[in-house]
Amino acid sequence: MNHAAEVRTETFGTSLLITIDRPAARNAVNAAVATGLAAALDELETDPALRAGVLTGAQGTFSAGMDLKAALAGESPEIPGRGFGGLAQAETTKPLVAAVEGWAMGGGFELALSCDLIVAAENAAFGLPEAKRGLIAAGGGVIRLPKRIPHHLAMELLLTGEPISGERAGRLGIANRVVPAGEATAAALQLAEQLAANAPLALAAVKKIVRVADGAPESQAFAAQAREMAALTASADVREGMTAFAERRTPVWQGK
Template structure:
């Protein structure tokens, strides 16, 4: 199944490319296992500071391979869950570059992402209920946190998709582009990320993600974020950032 998900490295940026267009980039077990391996490697490699998920063909992803599912094969891994990512997204930033349809698990894949760039022709939807299924890849609880509750419920219970322009107005999509330009725009976002201190970016994402998922009170947040930030205060990168500012030059980050 390796050929169904391909990777490319451009500097500090990892591009993860879904490459099963003949099946609308639907996920089977092998693809989920490959995705988990890729995300594990991404988190572990200090040279990689931002990642982008993009897809070949006219569909970003139609979600779970329903033919495989009918045979009892679920695209789930032990460690990271659905599609090898949904239960435990990467610690580092992840960007979705969406062309075409992101439906069911395909939309839940974008819910794992921190930034979403979409073609004006793209559509998003949680279509599981049309097949007697439930959006158990995070759709039922993550989407209501991202957009107004009533709109999220409409998408969940009607199973009807919404165009990317609607999702942009709702704040779900960060940036709209013309068809065929999603990856280019995602690379521009990634370039902005990688110019920043990688340890600071990762700690910032951790605070934002955990505070939302665990519903920290303000009192808890002050304490827990201090624990997350403490190692950075002793890092070489923090000292480099301060020196570079004083010397009026661009910092050179080491990720340590």
Template sequence: MITETERHGESAAVVLFEMIEPHLALVTLNRPEKRNAVNGEVAAALEVIVRRIEDDPQVRAVILTSSQDKVFCAGADLGAVASGTGLSMETAHGGFAGFVFANRVKPWIAAIEGLAVAGGFEICLACDMIVASRQARFGLPEVKRGLMAGAGGVHRLPNRIPASLAYELIATGEPIDAERAYATGLVNRLVEPGQALAAARDLAGRITPNAPLAVQHSLAVARAGAALPDGAARVLASERMAMLRKTEDFREGPRAFVEKRDPVWTGR
């Protein structure tokens, strides 16, 4: 079990990890001098942390945030790209930042105070939920540099907001402010500046008391089912339900209800 702030050799300064509650992890991007731009060091550290979280049954939810309030993440480190080390910001299992295409079953909440653009916005889109302050902004400016938001942006954004608005943001490269992002459903909670982390903790606190395997199987169906026809999604849900029925927690929930007590989840 991860019990304290993790230090990953040279990567300790750029991505931080800590358990802030018994079942809640906090992951913090911490490269302020580069506006948290992703390089190989960030990608390697974040991939390690993702895997440790996935392997730790005590972690039921994760908040991803920034150590600074003006910028969540400015995307890829173009200096690394120019120097020929751009490929290092992708990992074999996680893709860009070691995160956007990683196989993750646990819920991740992005807590955003400032700017999340390019790959930084794609990291947000890879999370399950987003909490943002009113000063946050989101955008995919890649087309302004002759690039494409290929780390999930161009195919995930149309599934999170109305397609016509997604096409506009992708084609113009212009950002969207937090209030409009909230109005379109991209952002789950909109709060005053400085309150994003607290609001994310409140949201996570509504998740962690629930049966962890039930949350994970339910989210797995929700994530995949959005891109499937109804029949295929129903099959997937049935398969996951069959898996859930074999768990101890599946029996514990109804038993605790009948016995008028709080359930004790084991994650098994």
């Protein structure tokens, strides 16, 4: 287990649990949290034994978003090249699952939107209240939410600034799983374990192609995909995957 004052990491099997740990500030993101999250993502990316990450917040709150007091004092919650919280614009190769309990407001919601999957407690609260403060959800909220859910529903969240429950987030397709309060992290770790059973190179390729294809013409997306497929078919893991299937056994992935 690694302890930074604001962000803790802990390993569960092949998964890295990343916890924002500023409960007194409702896990709001200041410069230290952004630095801590960037370091935790580096740990996930560089450790070959880790296959997936789970992001959560300490003591029943995911994150109240940007720490406004710290921002007013001149602190930046952004990491150059990685965006808000060291995550919003980071290009990671391993799957990341958000485990949301309690508030995921503003930048907190945007951190969840930066993950590949979202597990929400039914009583969680997702909101983008920036318009109430004279701002916009610039950590990916305005850009990503309208791509993830129907236009008018995204506009309702962005323009009213009013939160929705985890239960409604599930109905809208924001959350992959909705679980009873207190169970989001356990369910997210279970999901991460399920992802880890698949080939790491294939998971990385899926993430890369989805990112490249977002807004690109189909021809460009297929060209990028062809490059990824060439690398995958030349990998030892693809041979292992096919051999294991033929031999009716569980594949043993090398990540190469």
